[in-house]
Amino acid sequence: MMCQECGQRPATLHFTKIVNGDKTEFHLCERCAREKGELIPGMSNTFSIHNLLSGLMNFDVPTHTGHPAQALRCNVCGLTYTQFSKTGRFGCPACYEAFDAHLEPLFRRLHGATAHTGKVPARAGGVMRLARELERLKAELKQAVAREEFERAAQLRDRIRQLEAQIDHA
């Protein structure tokens, strides 16, 4: 068989591409395959990382939640854990919460760690900081009430309301 691209050299590489169920066959010589490869750099391995990931997930291992992971589904985008473990990709940010119980081992294998220690965005981080401050103030309020320091408690209550409003508007 001759190369379908140049028609001059014998085809030495044969491959099939399936996109949405449409099957296309390619028969190319090495030279033209290389030229095509140059036209689509990196194409050959686009999916490899996701295939590899799926091997890392071994999703049928029973976990401490008692629920088989396969039954899990993200209720925002509808992605199931089984789909996730096959594609190696989350469907939406909410998937991280939905599959949370099963992610620790995956992150440990991929990154050797499970918790973020880097940059915190100003806005999301701002709310995060406010939320932490809110928790602290609420604890202090409880103590103030217990000690019958009502003036201090009133101040704290006003500050808590302010913070809650800030968080709502953020």
Next chain:
Amino acid sequence: MNGSGPDADIVVSSRVRLARNLRDLPFPYLATNSQLEAVLERVRRALGQEALAPYRFTWIPMDELDEIDKRVLVEKHLISPLLAEEARKGAVAISEDERISIMVNEEDHLRIQVLFPGLQLAEAWQLASRIDDALEAALNYAFHERRGYLTACPTNVGTGIRASVMVHLPALVMTQQVGRILTAIHQVGLVVRGLYGEGSEALGNLFQISNQITLGRSEEDILENLHGVVKQVIEHERTARRSLLETNRLKLEDRLSRSFGILSHARIIESKEAIQRLSDVRLGVDLGLFRGVTPATLNELTVMTQPGFLQRWAGQALTPEQRDERRARLIRERLNRAAGGES
């Protein structure tokens, strides 16, 4: 890339990429067309902020480009092959100086990328982070207290940062030390790839070294680790170059000069040979062998002799044979002009 920057004799470029997503929409591969359009619309509006005005971004929707234009952007490393080939409703915003490109609806909603010449990782990170801050002021990012920036692929979660340095290591390749060094690099959590990233060949002795871990370490730690390793690789390459000159100067000069001769006289040249010969000439320039030819000329040729650029230069689609002829002509003209000779 103008061939300048720290350690430019070995480091071609430094790149920092940040993966970011919007909080309330599915990741691009799962999003509907109208959700993708919503991403485009929001990012485009966020780019209109005053803080971003100095960068003079140009907004380019992928569906307004033909195949050759897209290929040119990939060859200039301004967009990824994925955005060019597969993204639905994709777009890119490119700063006037082409140092910053923001891909929209690639694997993640946003991929902020900064590219600097030479070894300038900290500088690239600072600029990327500034752009990130400005965008975040107008966009609700998907961020989780414990997991950090949420990304479509678990390999990017946390910082979402991928920093990479492109190095030219001809002497380590010639002295067959490169394999050993690259293995050592893998062992400290870094990845080495060819010119176009994942899975591509190390053409022209060009290697891309990048971080793999994105979760559990700060951006600064990740960059320092990469910087430290690259500094060591640079030292090994310099030592290898010195020892080649001491023990094999005539042979080395002969090889590099032959490559220069072929490039400045050939009438037909395939891209693989071109990039390998350009690597030789680059080493010759770094060793002071060829006058007039600058790293900038070589960087330009490395990009301009690729299929997309050649076809844009020709203003039409070209067969591989036509490209080989044009490639040879372009290299001949540039090198002879730079060296002050006839073309």
